[in-house]
Amino acid sequence: MITLDSIRKRFGPLEVLQDVSMAVRTGAVTALVGPNGSGKTTLIKIVLGLTRADEGALHLDGAPADEAGAYRRAIGYMPQAAHFPVNLRVADVIDLVTQLRPGEAVDDDLARAYDMRGIGDKFVGTLSGGTKQKLNAVIAFMFRPSLLILDEPTAGLDPLSANVLKEKIRAVRGEGRSVLVTSHIMTELESLADDVAFLCDGRLRFSGSVAELLEHTGGGSLEEAIAGLMRTERAVRRASAPADAGLRLAPWLAPEPRGAA
């Protein structure tokens, strides 16, 4: 299980994450959702150690994440878009990552399902976006990590490949491993997720099971529930905004006072 305690992150004047505390349960798929710019990517990068939190702590199975990054041995990461060096062959990329993690058990289920051996000698630059995304997925799942972090995992995949990936995610959960997944496709998350964490403006507005979220919002589906939360957030923000904080028109665009003509 991974736990985040009171995580804060600021980029200049912008507070991107404000006191975020949440947990990703063992053997569960947790959906991290929220509007664009809500802090999802920053939170993922903090878990991965790519970005350092200003305050707060990260624990993996009760042990604090070490600065050297050895805890990342337990993590598999699938970024939103796959960018590999275009002049490397598919086999070169897989070999590189395999050798960077020596001694780790290799799970080649997904590699076989996506027939990666058949395209091993192809240069990455010649692959389609979908095939690069498959390579991305293969690398994330390859080392049987106890935590998988998947950022928009099915983006760019054809329906069959997306289905294979979703089946793999369910299998991973069945093996008692944890998955943290972000997606803007709520129907997809509904079919996968056990828990939901909803971020808005850098604050965690909801964290609990999907059933609790549906009960809390009265929504019939995850999409309705999240849309309801976002509408509420927007209304709260509008109500708390100062009266003159709206769009100011340039003087020559402002309507003329009555009777001025």
Next chain:
Amino acid sequence: MNVVALVLQAGLRDLSRNRWIVAYTLGFLAIAEGLFWFGGTGPQVLLSTLNLVLLVVPLVSLVFGTVHIYASREFVELLLAQPVPRRELFAGLYLGLALPLAGAFLVGAGVPFAVHAGAGASASGVVVLLAGGVGLSLAFAAVATWISLFTDDRLKGIGLALATWLAATMLYDGLVLGAAAAFGDYPLERPLLALMLANPVDVARVLVLTQLDVSALMGYTGALFQRTFGTALGTGVAAAALITWCAIPLVLAGRLFRRRDF
């Protein structure tokens, strides 16, 4: 294999097939061979190649290096998400950029001299020319690495790279000359020597020219340098300055890489 060797190997594989690196190699090869073809003697070709090296090697190392590191950003993030230390990853990434650049220069500029057996140019002159070009490749690849870690804005980064090139190859000499003219009544030898050592392009130029009998091409600072240090010590001082020029931006870039957020 350790992390540095693995990442370096991937960088070498990637860039040895890169069309710009291939074009860079073939360009140097064609020009040096062309100079021999059109009747240039070894020393003449050496001097012409030196002028080309001082302009082209910093430009290619800075601009190609900056663009390449920006283009690799997402792959670097994927590697950083693996259980590998940042320090080793950085070393592998830098060497994976700098060594292919240096190798491309070495093949492009070195093969014509090897084929023509120097054609009368002194062996030490050829070796120092190649060493100077390699030193410039390593130094400016380190500067490019620092620039692309310093700012996330690609356009700003490429602009900084071009400005650095312009300053090091064109503006610097003009400023030094201007300073020498303006403060001509004062003893300027030491400050001018320090200014010369503060620019890797000047250092590489003087390093090669101290090996050749072409005092007319040395310029004021070059002549001053040779008069102060002599040939043997001057070569050592210039080589040490060029190594320092590789080390300083590399250390700064490494610090930035270890501390920054991706």
